[in-house]
Amino acid sequence: MYGDADEPIDLDSIEIPDLSDFELDPDFEAHYDLLRTCREHVHQVHHQNPDLEILWIARKRKSKRAKPVKPAMFSSDAKVGKVLQQQLTWNIPMEISCLRPWADGGTIASDFCKERCYGKDWKQNKPETVERSEKNEIIRQRPDFAQLVIGAFAEIELRRIPRLGKVRQPDGNMEERIISAPPSLFRVHGIGDFDSERYIRAWIEIAKALRYTTFFAYTRSWRRPELRKALRELAALPNFHVLLSYDKRSGSPPLWKNAPTALLLDFDDRGPRARKDTRVVFRTQYFFVLQYGRVRNIPLPVMRKYDGRLVCPHEQRIKYDKGTGKALPPDVTCFDCKVCCPSLRM
Numbered sequence: 001m002y003g004d005a006d007e008p009i010d011l012d013s014i015e016i017p018d019l020s021d022f023e024l025d026p027d028f029e030a031h032y033d034l035l036r037t038c039r040e041h042v043h044q045v046h047h048q049n050p051d052l053e054i055l056w057i058a059r060k061r062k063s064k065r066a067k068p069v070k071p072a073m074f075s076s077d078a079k080v081g082k083v084l085q086q087q088l089t090w091n092i093p094m095e096i097s098c099l100r101p102w103a104d105g106g107t108i109a110s111d112f113c114k115e116r117c118y119g120k121d122w123k124q125n126k127p128e129t130v131e132r133s134e135k136n137e138i139i140r141q142r143p144d145f146a147q148l149v150i151g152a153f154a155e156i157e158l159r160r161i162p163r164l165g166k167v168r169q170p171d172g173n174m175e176e177r178i179i180s181a182p183p184s185l186f187r188v189h190g191i192g193d194f195d196s197e198r199y200i201r202a203w204i205e206i207a208k209a210l211r212y213t214t215f216f217a218y219t220r221s222w223r224r225p226e227l228r229k230a231l232r233e234l235a236a237l238p239n240f241h242v243l244l245s246y247d248k249r250s251g252s253p254p255l256w257k258n259a260p261t262a263l264l265l266d267f268d269d270r271g272p273r274a275r276k277d278t279r280v281v282f283r284t285q286y287f288f289v290l291q292y293g294r295v296r297n298i299p300l301p302v303m304r305k306y307d308g309r310l311v312c313p314h315e316q317r318i319k320y321d322k323g324t325g326k327a328l329p330p331d332v333t334c335f336d337c338k339v340c341c342p343s344l345r346m
């Protein structure tokens with residue numbers, strides 16, 4: 001249920017923690033000021049461009065009172081986490097990013113990646129996420145894209161309970177101050193990939209501004225030499241984990257200190273030898289066989305490691321609902337596991 005996107009929102013009526021009674025760590029204060037400024041900007045843009053549905057205004061049933069505003073430009077992802085709204089995903093259309101042919105005919109996606117891509121089914125299975133990614137495409141072409149993402153995220157960030165910490169004073173006494181916010185996890189690109197230097201630099205700006213948030217992204221953009229410099233800078237940020245994804249037909253990613261690799265296996269759970277810097281191995285989520293004239297889902301055998309490297313716990317074994325035959329989400333989420341996002345602070 002969407003609220004009236006063009007109805008003005010009274011910013012003051014939305015509850016955010018009042019920090020005026022606390023002494024803030026100077027760094028944290030600057031962080032809060034930036035969030036507030038970007039938040040005001042995002043509200044203005046939201047009212048000027050209601051079709052983009054940057055924000056989502058929920059209304060209580062039988063009541064005109066608006067519930068807190070939510071950032072509609074982000075999607076939720078069962079794999080990333082299921083706690084509150086603190087695990088979000090940003091998506092853009094695959095056709096315009098990873099699948100788009102460059103002048104030399106190459107694409108960011110490898111041939112195997114194109115065959116194997118789970119996003120291909122989303123038009124049927126997750127039409128609302130695909131529709132959202134198309135609106136996000138318009139948002140990311142705007143010059144204020146970074147500010148809009150920061151401002152939309154501020155809707156969550158400003159309402160989270162900040163953490164108190166002790167800071168030593170010059171006289172040696174310890175003083176209680178607000179020094180950080182609870183952890184949040186942000187996956188960049190459930191579908192889509194980094195396709196220009198400008199876009200990567202916008203994410204550098206976003207990650208620097210949202211310093212209490214941990215970001216992670218799997219990417220094949222290393223296949224485009226013109227994007228490598230900016231991608232490497234993104235990977236060097238302490239709160240942005242870039243994993244260079246590869247498969248049997250992608251070629252081998254560059255060896256970068258701050259960017260481990262992620263290997264994607266074939267449908268039969270085979271692939272190339274895992275590189276030493278491979279942090280995680282992904283396998284196919286579906287295994288179909290023809291049985292008695294019908295296509296059936298067969299549970300995959302458990303595989304915890306491939307060539308000595310960890311198989312993503314989320315994909316170690318696929319469970320199916322006995323009644324419907326549909327795949328069930330495994331219990332482990334990225335928020336619990338943290339293999340791909342080790343800087344996530346709890």
Ligand code: SF4
Nearest residue numbers: 312334337338339340
């Ligand atoms: S290995 Fe862990 S953090 Fe990485 S995708 Fe799988 S569940 Fe998420």
